[in-house]
Amino acid sequence: MYFETIKTPGLSQLSYIIGAGGQAAVIDPRRDCEVYVDKARAEGLEITHIFETHRNEDLISGSPILSEMTGARVYHGPNPAGEVVFAETAREGDCFELGQLRIEVLETPGHTDDHLAFVIHDSEYSEGPVGVFTGDALFVGDVGRTDFYPERKEEVAGLLYDSLQKICRLGDQAIIYPAHGAGSVCGSGMADREFSTVGHERRNNPRLRIFDRDEFIQAKIAEHHYQPPYFRLMERLNLEGADAAPRIMRPRRMGLQQITKSGADHLIDVREPLGYAGGHLPGAMCLPVGMIPAFAGWFITEGETIALVASEEDQLAEAMAHLVRIGFDNIIGGYVGVVPAAAQGAAMRSVPMINTDEVAQRLDQNGGQWTLLDVRDLEERQQTSIDGSEHIYVGELNTRWKELKQDHHYTLMCASGMRASVAAGWLASKGFEHLDIYLGSMGAWKNASG
Structure with a gap:
């Protein structure tokens, strides 16, 4: 047998x-x-x-x-x-x-x-x-x-x-x-x-x-x-019954000019969150390669075009495999080289990371121009939460981002910072500029509280 x-x-x-x-x-x-x-x-x-x-x-x-x-x-x-x-x-x-x-x-x-x-x-x-x-x-x-x-x-x-x-x-x-x-x-x-x-x-x-x-x-x-x-x-x-998967599970390689002018419906940065936060192409959303199966289906619609940004070629192939398995085949290309592009003066965006002391200080002094937005799921939120925070599940930001004010300042948090990075990346791709990520998020808050 x-x-x-x-x-x-x-x-x-x-x-x-x-x-x-x-x-x-x-x-x-x-x-x-x-x-x-x-x-x-x-x-x-x-x-x-x-x-x-x-x-x-x-x-x-x-x-x-x-x-x-x-x-x-x-x-x-x-x-x-x-x-x-x-x-x-x-x-x-x-x-x-x-x-x-x-x-x-x-x-x-x-x-x-x-x-x-x-x-x-x-x-x-x-x-x-x-x-x-x-x-x-x-x-x-x-x-x-x-x-x-x-x-x-x-x-x-x-x-x-x-x-x-x-x-x-x-x-x-x-x-x-x-x-x-x-x-x-x-x-x-x-x-x-x-x-x-x-x-x-x-x-x-x-x-x-x-x-x-x-x-x-x-x-x-x-x-x-x-x-x-x-x-x-x-x-x-x-x-x-779906069609067979593409025979070549690796996106077409694109240069910087090609990727920025591709006109793709979604420019997805699949690098790790710290890499994305430190510097990413304007308009890119953050979706680390290992989180694609869980969250791509919230933000991508059938038939929409996708361009990928990765740190290496194998990461592009892995990202494409994840996307194809859930029906998102319309991948027009992939780009590797954010760091060299930044060194050559290419336009970049970043999302700051803040720590527990900064979050606590903002909660104490909040005058209504800042919100700590918790993007964990409902069960996590019901078990423990930070007083003064608001809640929208990360996936539901696919449509509920329209409820938020683009001139408002949001700090995104989750359990560790991973899903917060996805949420911040999605909002950044929708034109939000006043964003940062609580590094360590609930895990850091609990440790600081004793």
Whole structure:
């Protein structure tokens, strides 16, 4: 038997290849899917099955592309939202043979209506399933969010509870293989581990420790999750089937004059926040490469053009890969060389960084011309906040920046300064000039307070 996990950085998405008897199945492939073909061929396996646990909201499925590459059949759950045109419908009890392995379908709605889990049986070891691909129903340390159907919130939370009981009945020995790990927007309490068992989760997962169905429902509907606008794009593309990813995952190289006159809808500086704050091209927003999967979908709209600024060529390629996986292909080029350009006298902008003493002094002396703007999420804000600060979640600045006054002075803060840099960069790209960033943000404030 062959088994391998393929992790997509940034999105914290987990896909899998499992094979036996010369055949292989891929579970939840990503859009740039050559990796699955390469790995299967290296093991002498033919990809014959592609299983989707659900219609993803946070990335483009590679299933139709991989199917075209290999001839494999795609299986997806019953989907009331519309037909997944590239897939056949799999239902409870359907079984698929791969050599000594048998993969059985469980219908596990709740996170989405079409959600499936795929249970692995090994004919040579008959005492219970070996494992289960749980998709976004059950994670390591958490369970799936249930906020995609707000008009049916109690119903879908109850459906997830029932689905989790079904998974738990597979037995404590079953290894769980979720579709996401820590850092994904599909859950908030995932462990850093990417492996677990049903038994371990029953004993340690806080949501599985809620035994009363009504109590579970109330806990789920009390959660607060954000839905970036690009989720709607992912849902549509994952019904219709997206085109293959660009063959060359590296932007066309541009010079300084080209990048500044490109006319791109978004000039995105993907360097680290300190680099951006110290000096960036006029009109550029700050979106460090590792934060693209979480925040690009808040600020970029389908079809808009993108130009990238990076500190090195590999950073450009990494940024493009992140963008392509969430459907933003219209990348017209990339530029490397901000520091040499500054040395040659090119126009630059900067955003000052300030420390805790300066923030405290401004809070004491504030005359109404300055605002400390907290861009953390709502749960963080409810746990602890700085008196006198105001709150807008960083992603919601995509539209709510219009509520702010461009002649006002704003200091952006978050937990450490990273998201504050994204927020400041977005406001700077919209023409705000009186900005600075609280370096260390809430972490520094807590340490200073003792």
